[in-house]
Amino acid sequence: MSRAPIRSVRARAFTIPTDAPESDGTLEWRETTLVLAEIEAGGMRGLGYTYSDASAGKLIEDKLAEALRGEDALDIRARWTAMRDRTRNLGQTGLAATAISAVDNALWDLKGKLLGLPVAALVGRARREIRAYGSGGFTSYDDARLAAQLGGWAEQGCFAVKMKVGRKPGEDRRRMRVAREAIGAGTGLFIDANGAFDRKSALAFAEAAGGFCARWFEEPVSSNDLAGLRLLRDRAPAGMAITTGEYAFAPWTFRDLLGAGAVDVLQADATRCLGITGFLDAAALALAHEVPLSAHCAPALHLHACLAAPAAAHLEWFHDHVRIEAMLFDGAPRLAAGLLRDNGEPGLGLAPKEAELARFAV
Numbered sequence: 001m002s003r004a005p006i007r008s009v010r011a012r013a014f015t016i017p018t019d020a021p022e023s024d025g026t027l028e029w030r031e032t033t034l035v036l037a038e039i040e041a042g043g044m045r046g047l048g049y050t051y052s053d054a055s056a057g058k059l060i061e062d063k064l065a066e067a068l069r070g071e072d073a074l075d076i077r078a079r080w081t082a083m084r085d086r087t088r089n090l091g092q093t094g095l096a097a098t099a100i101s102a103v104d105n106a107l108w109d110l111k112g113k114l115l116g117l118p119v120a121a122l123v124g125r126a127r128r129e130i131r132a133y134g135s136g137g138f139t140s141y142d143d144a145r146l147a148a149q150l151g152g153w154a155e156q157g158c159f160a161v162k163m164k165v166g167r168k169p170g171e172d173r174r175r176m177r178v179a180r181e182a183i184g185a186g187t188g189l190f191i192d193a194n195g196a197f198d199r200k201s202a203l204a205f206a207e208a209a210g211g212f213c214a215r216w217f218e219e220p221v222s223s224n225d226l227a228g229l230r231l232l233r234d235r236a237p238a239g240m241a242i243t244t245g246e247y248a249f250a251p252w253t254f255r256d257l258l259g260a261g262a263v264d265v266l267q268a269d270a271t272r273c274l275g276i277t278g279f280l281d282a283a284a285l286a287l288a289h290e291v292p293l294s295a296h297c298a299p300a301l302h303l304h305a306c307l308a309a310p311a312a313a314h315l316e317w318f319h320d321h322v323r324i325e326a327m328l329f330d331g332a333p334r335l336a337a338g339l340l341r342d343n344g345e346p347g348l349g350l351a352p353k354e355a356e357l358a359r360f361a362v
Contacts, residue, residue, distance in 0.1 A: 010037070014033065050101045105275045132339065133188070193219055216265070229242055245296070251278065251281050300350060
């Protein structure tokens with residue numbers, strides 16, 4: 001196939017209640033919104049999505065579609081550049097970046113379907129499978145639910161599990177003890193503060209978490225505080241990785257994090273960082289800086305990108321998104337002994353469950 005003109009661009013939004021109240025170090029929520037982008041070309045329909053506000057759907061249909069209709073769906077980088085140009089005066093980060101991400105992800109799915117290849121094979125596989133770590137452990141959970149969730153992932157073979165901290169630091173020592181007892185000595189413990197601490201408080205908390213063999217401290221301070229992240233990286237207990245990157249919406253943010261020596265592991269989120277195209281750019285920067293990469297949330301979307309990116313070390317098996325993606329899409333990945341593989345289907349290997357989508361349509 002030499003050319004595939006884009007015939008239509010569509011966006012829909014769906015809001016799914018959580019299965020229990022959830023909170024982290026800085027935010028509380030009871031629902032999650034998924035914005036689905038669908039693009040038709042060459043007799044095929046590609047789908048991609050972002051976790052964002054429903055208004056991203058209007059931005060896709062009113063602004064980004066203008067840059068896409070009639071253009072070649074196979075030239076993804078050109079379409080990516082055109083969408084960024086079209087949002088110049090809106091600001092190319094934040095909401096606009098999530099909208100571009102959904103469309104870019106749909107373009108990759110569409111190209112894979114048009115060429116009959118999984119996205120991982122389309123990009124070029126670096127590996128056949130990738131490790132996943134279980135992620136949840138919300139600060140709203142009681143000790144019993146915290147132990148059951150994290151312990152369950154350990155039993156499924158996850159090499160590590162992650163819990164939220166920072167909302168009530170005085171209770172977190174007990175919560176980390178509960179987590180460690182539930183997962184045993186052989187499973188890694190990750191913690192995520194979502195930027196809840198200042199620098200000195202984060203240093204003190206890192207020392208306490210080291211007593212429970214915490215191997216990963218995500219966003220101990222704001223991801224905007226590059227000097228603070230570098231301070232934590234230099235002074236955290238041995239064996240504790242300092243990580244961030246989930247709020248990087250553009251390539252220069254990844255560049256700045258790496259250039260400042262602010263992270264031991266770089267995170268990237270293809271629902272925010274301008275799609276799989278932007279994720280692969282972040283992966284190239286991580287590789288050049290010899291820093292491992294980890295995908296943030298949205299495992300069904302990130303699986304193919306992580307199988308293709310040489311710097312990818314693992315991805316996040318995030319409770320909310322695992323649940324949502326299995327509810328809304330056939331072909332969502334399944335965890336097997338802590339590992340994930342794609343299903344071999346063209347594109348992202350996902351098919352929308354229209355009856356389920358209708359239940360949650362905004």
